[in-house]
Amino acid sequence: MAPIIETQKLKKTFYIGEIAVCALRGIDLIVEPGEMVAIMGASGSGKSTLMNLLGCLDQPTGGSYHLDGIDVGGLTKNEYADIRNHKIGFVFQGFNLLPRTSALENVELPLFYDRKRRISDPRRAAVEALERVGLADRLHHEPNQLSGGQQQRVAIARALVNRPSIILADEPTGNLDSHTSIEVLEVFQELNDQGITVVMVTHEKDIAAYARRIVEMLDGLIRRDELVSDRRWARSNLKRTGQD
Amino acid sequence: MLQLTNLVRAAIRGILKNRLRSLLTSLGIIIGVSAVIVMVGIGAGASQQIQQRIASLGTDLLMIRPGALQRGGVSRGIGSATPFTFVDVDELKKRALLVRAISPLVRSAGQVVGGSGNWNTSIEGVYPAYQYIRDWQLAQGEFFTERDVKSRKKVAVIGQTIADELFAGQDPIGERIRIRNTPFTVIGVLKTKGTSAMGHDADDIILAPATTVLYRLKGGIYVDMIYASALSSDRMYESEQELTLILRDMRKIKEGDTDNFTVRNQAEITEMASSTSEVLTLLLGSIAAVSLLVGGIGIMNIMLVSVTERTREIGIRLSVGARERDILLQFLTESIMLSSIGGGFGILLAFLLTVGVNRFSNLSAVIQPGIIILAFSFACLVGIFFGFYPARKAAGLNPIDALRYE
Numbered sequence A: 001m002a003p004i005i006e007t008q009k010l011k012k013t014f015y016i017g018e019i020a021v022c023a024l025r026g027i028d029l030i031v032e033p034g035e036m037v038a039i040m041g042a043s044g045s046g047k048s049t050l051m052n053l054l055g056c057l058d059q060p061t062g063g064s065y066h067l068d069g070i071d072v073g074g075l076t077k078n079e080y081a082d083i084r085n086h087k088i089g090f091v092f093q094g095f096n097l098l099p100r101t102s103a104l105e106n107v108e109l110p111l112f113y114d115r116k117r118r119i120s121d122p123r124r125a126a127v128e129a130l131e132r133v134g135l136a137d138r139l140h141h142e143p144n145q146l147s148g149g150q151q152q153r154v155a156i157a158r159a160l161v162n163r164p165s166i167i168l169a170d171e172p173t174g175n176l177d178s179h180t181s182i183e184v185l186e187v188f189q190e191l192n193d194q195g196i197t198v199v200m201v202t203h204e205k206d207i208a209a210y211a212r213r214i215v216e217m218l219d220g221l222i223r224r225d226e227l228v229s230d231r232r233w234a235r236s237n238l239k240r241t242g243q244d
Numbered sequence B: 001m002l003q004l005t006n007l008v009r010a011a012i013r014g015i016l017k018n019r020l021r022s023l024l025t026s027l028g029i030i031i032g033v034s035a036v037i038v039m040v041g042i043g044a045g046a047s048q049q050i051q052q053r054i055a056s057l058g059t060d061l062l063m064i065r066p067g068a069l070q071r072g073g074v075s076r077g078i079g080s081a082t083p084f085t086f087v088d089v090d091e092l093k094k095r096a097l098l099v100r101a102i103s104p105l106v107r108s109a110g111q112v113v114g115g116s117g118n119w120n121t122s123i124e125g126v127y128p129a130y131q132y133i134r135d136w137q138l139a140q141g142e143f144f145t146e147r148d149v150k151s152r153k154k155v156a157v158i159g160q161t162i163a164d165e166l167f168a169g170q171d172p173i174g175e176r177i178r179i180r181n182t183p184f185t186v187i188g189v190l191k192t193k194g195t196s197a198m199g200h201d202a203d204d205i206i207l208a209p210a211t212t213v214l215y216r217l218k219g220g221i222y223v224d225m226i227y228a229s230a231l232s233s234d235r236m237y238e239s240e241q242e243l244t245l246i247l248r249d250m251r252k253i254k255e256g257d258t259d260n261f262t263v264r265n266q267a268e269i270t271e272m273a274s275s276t277s278e279v280l281t282l283l284l285g286s287i288a289a290v291s292l293l294v295g296g297i298g299i300m301n302i303m304l305v306s307v308t309e310r311t312r313e314i315g316i317r318l319s320v321g322a323r324e325r326d327i328l329l330q331f332l333t334e335s336i337m338l339s340s341i342g343g344g345f346g347i348l349l350a351f352l353l354t355v356g357v358n359r360f361s362n363l364s365a366v367i368q369p370g371i372i373i374l375a376f377s378f379a380c381l382v383g384i385f386f387g388f389y390p391a392r393k394a395a396g397l398n399p400i401d402a403l404r405y406e
């Protein structure tokens, strides 16, 4: 089976006037289907930049990127948009929900742009996605009526509603307390168990331990790439905290 | 492409989600559109009124003044501007065949005392034919006669305003009034004509024999001008020609020399008045255009202020898989809907205002269909342009750049 993510010498340089900032200086990364990868690294090491490239939200200035066997570099704008729609679920650090729009409508949004209509009943799919992240009772709340953790879970529901093959999450637990963080991780582990590939960025070793594999970045390069030896399970941890 | 129903649904959501912005935008359009329609309507109504009043003066009216034709204050002739006398009037009356009636006009003005009050008004000294020429009807009493003119009798026919001011409800016939200290007997009251073509009260007037006014009130031997009525309104030009020829002969003006008098007909006067009302329409129109512009700038401001938010929204939509076209179409649909709803309400408001103006003020407004279309399309263009502006800027960006927009 082909890797779901395969990058070769992936580079991204930002230009601020004359000054060039090399955010990524040649990333070689392979992620197989079904993996759950945590990306770690110091602030400014290029994690978000990499995620944006992987999520097809931004374009590299060098190297190549194959997503699910497709060379993303050769796609037209529309094909690019469709890839974002069908294959990728992206969870932003800052949520990026539509303001003054209910949780349900926010989650429906990707289905609205799904021109293959793979899902016949968008409303039901959106409700199911929200149920899955434990927000069945918040369908009609707007983002400013939800807590940070709840907003994050709406964002996750939006990312998974289109049945993507990969979920990319940039610091999904960055704004959450440890209990809520573990709840979010439970969702990711569950999705991962169902075969969806998950790549997430985190600063915390504790969080990274819920993944199967940790990739550590430094100054726009991958410094370390290893499997998690003592993987944590959100469900059992939640039970334990519940008993406390 | 997305289905149209979906697009419209998304657009309606977009409008409802941003109630305040939508409201302010449409308000700009509503005000702009209705202001233009109503203002131009008032201008058009005013010109129509002027035209009607001029037409009511009589279509066969001819006016003769001493002096060469003047236009824009520049004299075109050099001959002396000798005024006319009663002798001239009588000779014209005898010689002109294409003229039905003729009368001098001796203008005077002053204080009138009588009945229970006094009043400052204008006095016109005329021949009885003047009643026919200017189509004055009598409400009461009678008009003076040729004999009254000959004998310089001190009789007066007063306008409705004078009757009201001096006699307030009492019968003025047979009463004495003093015009600039000369006693006159009121023998008739004119039927009301309302506001005149030039906008003043046409009933604020006293008519008296021309000779009486000239010799007893004004002094001198000259009349101010001569009014005539052409034999038929479609032969105005011939009547005018005839009068001109007779006058040239009377005054012994040589072939090739310019006239030292002016004969004007109703058509020329109408033309003058309508150019005045055109200026009026233009003025109101430009005020309206300014308000439309201000409305447009208002819309622009609102739209530009929301560009940041909208660009982020576009970033979110792009990041979940919207294509450039989807975004463009959604924003286009949204701004077209908003603008046309606003424009529609603007037209509605204009109709209501027009009805109000016509009912509750003495202006009259006439809605001009051309202006409706013009105002509506201008407002819509502004609304659509600035509603569409964020989409045009952001839809082609990488999602991440749209999301980062500040």
Ligand SMILES: Nc1ncnc2c1ncn2[C@@H]1O[C@H](COP(=O)(O)OP(=O)(O)OP(=O)(O)O)[C@@H](O)[C@H]1O
Binding pocket: A014, A015, A016, A021, A022, A023, A041, A042, A043, A044, A045, A046, A047, A048, A049, A050
């Ligand atoms: N749009 C941009 N323009 C210019 N430079 C940028 C831009 N985005 C990122 N950079 C630079 O690229 C580098 C990597 O940024 P990135 O956001 O990927 O870091 P990060 O690892 O996600 O950091 P953090 O953990 O703080 O989120 C930084 O030095 C940053 O200044």
Ligand SMILES: [Mg+2]
Binding pocket: A047, A048, A049, A170
């Ligand atoms: Mg980051």
